[in-house]
Amino acid sequence: xxxxxxxxxxxxxxxxxxxxxxxxxxxxxxxxxxxxxxxxxxxxxxxxxxxxxxxxxxxxxxxxxxxxxxxxxxxxxxxxxxxxxxxxxxxxxxxxxxxxxxxxxxxxxxxxxxxxxxxxx
Amino acid sequence: xxxxxxxxxxxxxxxxxxxxxxxxxxxxxxxxxxxxxxxxxxxxxxxxxxxxxxxxxxxxxxxxxxxxxxxxxxxxxxxxxxxxxxxxxxxxxxxxxxxxxxxxxxxxxxxxxxxxxxxxxxxxxxxxxxxxxxxxxxxxxxxxxxxxxxxxxxxxxxxxxxxxxxxxxxxxxxxxxxxxxxxxxxxxxxxxxxxxxxxxxxxxxxxxxxxxxxxxxxxxxxxxxxxxxxxxxxxxxxxxxxxxxxxxxxxxxxxxxxxxxxxxxxxxxxxxxxxxxxxxxxxxxxxxxxxxxxxxxxxxxxxxxxxxxxxxxxxxxxxxxxxxxxxxxxxxxxxxxxxxxxxxxxxxxxxxxxxxxxxxxxxxxxxxxxxxxxxxxxxxxxxxxxxxxxxxxxxxxxxxxxxxxxxxxxxxxxxxxxxxxxxxxxxxxxxxxxxxxxxxxxxxxxxxxxxxxxxxxxxxxxxxxxxxxxxxxxxxxxxxxxxxxxxx
Amino acid sequence: xxxxxxxxxxxxxxxxxxxxxxxxxxxxxxxxxxxxxxxxxxxxxxxxxxxxxxxxxxxxxxxxxxxxxxxxxxxxxxxxxxxxxxxxxxxxxxxxxxxxxxxxxxxxxxxxxxxxxxxxxxxxxxxxxxxxxxxxxxxxxxxxxxxxxxxxxxxxxxxxxxxxxxxxxxxxxxxxxxxxxxxxxxxxxxxxxxxxxxxxxxxxxxxxxxxxxxxxxxxxxxxxxxxxxxxxxxxxx
Numbered sequence: 146x147x148x149x150x151x152x153x154x155x156x157x158x159x160x161x162x163x164x165x166x167x168x169x170x171x172x173x174x175x176x177x178x179x180x181x182x183x184x185x186x187x188x189x190x191x192x193x194x195x196x197x198x199x200x201x202x203x204x205x206x207x208x209x210x211x212x213x214x215x216x217x218x219x220x221x222x223x224x225x226x227x228x229x230x231x232x233x234x235x236x237x238x239x240x241x242x243x244x245x246x247x248x249x250x251x252x253x254x255x256x257x258x259x260x261x262x263x264x265x266x
Numbered sequence: 267x268x269x270x271x272x273x274x275x276x277x278x279x280x281x282x283x284x285x286x287x288x289x290x291x292x293x294x295x296x297x298x299x300x301x302x303x304x305x306x307x308x309x310x311x312x313x314x315x316x317x318x319x320x321x322x323x324x325x326x327x328x329x330x331x332x333x334x335x336x337x338x339x340x341x342x343x344x345x346x347x348x349x350x351x352x353x354x355x356x357x358x359x360x361x362x363x364x365x366x367x368x369x370x371x372x373x374x375x376x377x378x379x380x381x382x383x384x385x386x387x388x389x390x391x392x393x394x395x396x397x398x399x400x401x402x403x404x405x406x407x408x409x410x411x412x413x414x415x416x417x418x419x420x421x422x423x424x425x426x427x428x429x430x431x432x433x434x435x436x437x438x439x440x441x442x443x444x445x446x447x448x449x450x451x452x453x454x455x456x457x458x459x460x461x462x463x464x465x466x467x468x469x470x471x472x473x474x475x476x477x478x479x480x481x482x483x484x485x486x487x488x489x490x491x492x493x494x495x496x497x498x499x500x501x502x503x504x505x506x507x508x509x510x511x512x513x514x515x516x517x518x519x520x521x522x523x524x525x526x527x528x529x530x531x532x533x534x535x536x537x538x539x540x541x542x543x544x545x546x547x548x549x550x551x552x553x554x555x556x557x558x559x560x561x562x563x564x565x566x567x568x569x570x571x572x573x574x575x576x577x578x579x580x581x582x583x584x585x586x587x588x589x590x591x592x593x594x595x596x597x598x599x600x601x602x603x604x605x606x607x608x609x610x611x612x613x614x615x616x617x618x619x620x621x622x623x624x625x626x627x628x629x630x631x632x633x634x635x636x637x638x639x640x641x642x643x644x645x646x647x648x649x650x651x652x653x654x655x656x657x658x659x660x661x662x663x664x665x666x667x668x669x670x671x672x673x674x675x676x677x678x679x680x681x682x683x684x685x686x687x688x689x690x691x692x693x694x695x696x697x698x699x700x701x702x703x704x705x706x707x708x709x710x711x712x713x714x715x716x717x718x719x720x721x722x723x724x725x726x727x728x729x730x731x732x733x734x735x736x737x738x739x740x741x742x743x744x745x746x747x748x749x750x751x752x753x754x
Numbered sequence: 755x756x757x758x759x760x761x762x763x764x765x766x767x768x769x770x771x772x773x774x775x776x777x778x779x780x781x782x783x784x785x786x787x788x789x790x791x792x793x794x795x796x797x798x799x800x801x802x803x804x805x806x807x808x809x810x811x812x813x814x815x816x817x818x819x820x821x822x823x824x825x826x827x828x829x830x831x832x833x834x835x836x837x838x839x840x841x842x843x844x845x846x847x848x849x850x851x852x853x854x855x856x857x858x859x860x861x862x863x864x865x866x867x868x869x870x871x872x873x874x875x876x877x878x879x880x881x882x883x884x885x886x887x888x889x890x891x892x893x894x895x896x897x898x899x900x901x902x903x904x905x906x907x908x909x910x911x912x913x914x915x916x917x918x919x920x921x922x923x924x925x926x927x928x929x930x931x932x933x934x935x936x937x938x939x940x941x942x943x944x945x946x947x948x949x950x951x952x953x954x955x956x957x958x959x960x961x962x963x964x965x966x967x968x969x970x971x972x973x974x975x976x977x978x979x980x981x982x983x984x985x986x987x988x989x990x991x
Contacts, residue, residue, distance in 0.1 A: 153779075154780055157776055157780055158772075165764050165767065168764055169760060169761065169764050173756065173757040173761070201787055206881075208807065208880070209805045210880075211949070216796050219807070222794065222795055223790060223794065226812045229812055229823075229883075229885065230812075230819050230820065230822070230823045233823045234823060234826050236830075237826045237830035238830070240830045240831075240975060241829075241830045241834065243979075244833065244834045244837040244979065245837060247837070248837050
């Protein structure tokens with residue numbers, strides 16, 4: 146039992162769970178703000194998965210401070226650098242989408258996407 | 267020899283600089299954008315002349331790959347960067363006339379960054395760098411589609427944003443799986459090491475990345491954003507989006523399949539999907555009223571054709587696909603820019619309101635017909651040679667499936683010809699309308715005229731163009747030369 | 755109907771990930787992992803002189819990605835400025851805010867500013883760097899902006915600072931083109947004494963530029979979102 150419930154299973158479940166919930170919100174929700182929240186959740190889930198891919202058991206943060214134990218005891222630093230970039234990019238997209246949502250609300254008076262259907266076939 | 271990094275750095279520096287002077291001198295933004303666009307075009311031509319025979323690899327930050335990032339400039343990258351900078355430059359000239367309001371410095375800043383994103387995607391040899399430039403491209407196009415801030419533009423931009431962001435999530439997931447299983451992010455290094463990694467993870471990663479880029483490349487069934495986005499954007503942006511943005515995403519999918527992973531077992535599936543996309547695009551274009559929607563659905567159809575061309579998996583087919591990209595970029599941007607001009611002059615977007623337009627605007631009628639004929643593939647325009655090569659390559663495969671698909675492609679071409687003929691008939695019959703339309707402003711005359719001239723005289727240079735596209739196609743398949751050039 | 759298809763797709767995806775990917779990813783023996791990151795880790799102190807390996811990757815080994823990320827932030831700030839143009843200029847009634855909120859924000863602001871500068875300046879020694887530090891400074895600014903009248907939102911001033919900070923990043927990179935190694939963003943300054951503030955070559959300079967850019971950009975973006983008012987006519991101000 147202890148072999149299944151360990152930190153890796155937990156983090157993997159959390160990341161896949163966030164991605165699944167986020168994409169479900171985008172597909173099935175009608176309110177625009179909830180769709181944007183779903184995108185944000187999916188982004189967070191993927192970022193957790195990227196950091197997880199650099200994890201090595203029982204090792205510590207890759208910072209060479211005064212009391213550090215040398216590079217044999219550190220996790221992989223590259224995925225953390227990738228996640229720094231990915232978080233900022235996700236934040237940029239969310240900010241832009243919220244600005245578009247504000248303008249859409251001004252034009253249509255509602256945030257319900259089934260009513261924002263000016264462009265037809 | 268110009269350092270290829272300047273193709274990326276100079277537009278970014280100009281884009282950072284433009285908002286500083288935006289309050290003081292609004293028209294200065296146009297001059298800066300013009301000179302940067304011209305510089306990019308000239309630099310791309312220089313780089314093309316140097317790298318068409320010998321690819322080069324440019325190292326960034328002084329750390330050799332795979333530890334650092336590098337740019338790989340071979341024939342494929344050179345040809346595509348010329349297409350991108352050329353179409354971008356002409357669209358920019360067109361927009362000098364029509365984008366004139368208070369926030370126009372922001373427009374030119376974002377336009378330069380869109381060009382940077384596309385050029386960066388084509389030049390880079392590192393998959394995370396590819397993702398970052400892809401995001402630059404996507405975010406600038408979301409903001410530019412919404413530039414007019416009217417109902418249609420905002421709704422289209424929102425749809426585009428939501429679908430594009432799901433695509434980014436999938437691509438990031440694929441990159442994470444690749445890094446987990448192979449341990450490196452450099453494309454040449456992945457091509458070297460992927461066979462030792464777990465096959466299941468690699469296949470899932472490839473599927474995720476193809477789906478993610480496929481949303482941006484508008485493959486069926488992921489293309490529901492395209493008709494809205496390309497028809498509601500300002501016309502110069504529609505020309506740019508249809509001209510190279512969707513093709514660049516498609517080239518990246520092909521790079522993943524051919525160059526990095528040799529995953530050619532996807533190609534039969536892509537042949538069928540390509541023909542379905544083609545038929546769906548051409549059939550839907552037939553019953554559209556709005557002229558820009560017609561052209562947007564036609565873009566979907568052409569992407570299906572290019573996808574089919576690449577999935578033939580012979581050197582002639584791949585070269586035909588790249589040739590068709592050049593043809594579509596030139597013809598479709600000509601069509602979109604002329605459609606934009608007609609919409610401005612008549613104030614209406616519906617085709618049925620264009621009765622007799624070509625009689626009072628003769629220049630416009632001629633360039634529209636030239637663009638349409640080239641897209642359909644009538645000789646002696648440039649589109650004939652590309653489509654002919656694709657069909658020859660498909661038949662040379664001697665497979666029943668490909669013969670059937672080729673027949674469907676020809677059927678799609680007949681549909682395409684029929685709706686363009688319908689539009690031309692409306693434009694040329696009917697009474698001559700209000701006088702004084704015949705004078706065309708220079709900012710519109712120059713891009714439309716130049717594109718039309720290129721389409722018409724290119725039949726002289728077909729062999730030269732074929733030579734370059736053959737080299738570009740060989741560059742796409744040749745893994746060993748790629749690994750040698752990057753890793754030494 | 756759409757919900758049902760969505761549910762089926764999502765749960766199919768989740769099921770697939772859990773059975774196949776989880777079986778590979780979770781029990782994998784990762785103690786002898788070979789990857790580019792581990793190679794960088796072994797050489798980073800010698801090659802760059804930075805104590806924080808993640809920072810040396812973000813600024814030096816993958817500095818081009820950081821340039822792209824700065825560009826993405828710039829694009830979203832431009833997009834927000836574009837979309838928010840033309841609303842009624844909204845003067846927030848700050849007399850209604852409570853006394854505790856106003857005084858608290860006035861007291862908090864200097865500490866947040868100082869803390870943000872500390873995080874930016876020590877980016878190569880401790881976790882943090884330009885991006886979190888810039889966000890902290892921007893948060894300090896808009897707490898005060900939202901609750902009191904001390905700062906007026908000056909859009910143009912922030913744009914000038916942001917533009918020059920971005921240009922200085924690119925200029926620092928172009929200097930690298932003139933060094934013997936002839937490539938963009940080379941670490942051309944000397945590495946200094948390890949584990950002090952003035953070490954690690956150009957990393958503190960680039961992080962300072964990024965920190966100034968991010969803080970002015972975010973303040974401008976949130977100010978744009980906050981100051982211009984959009985809404986139906988029937989709402990009261």
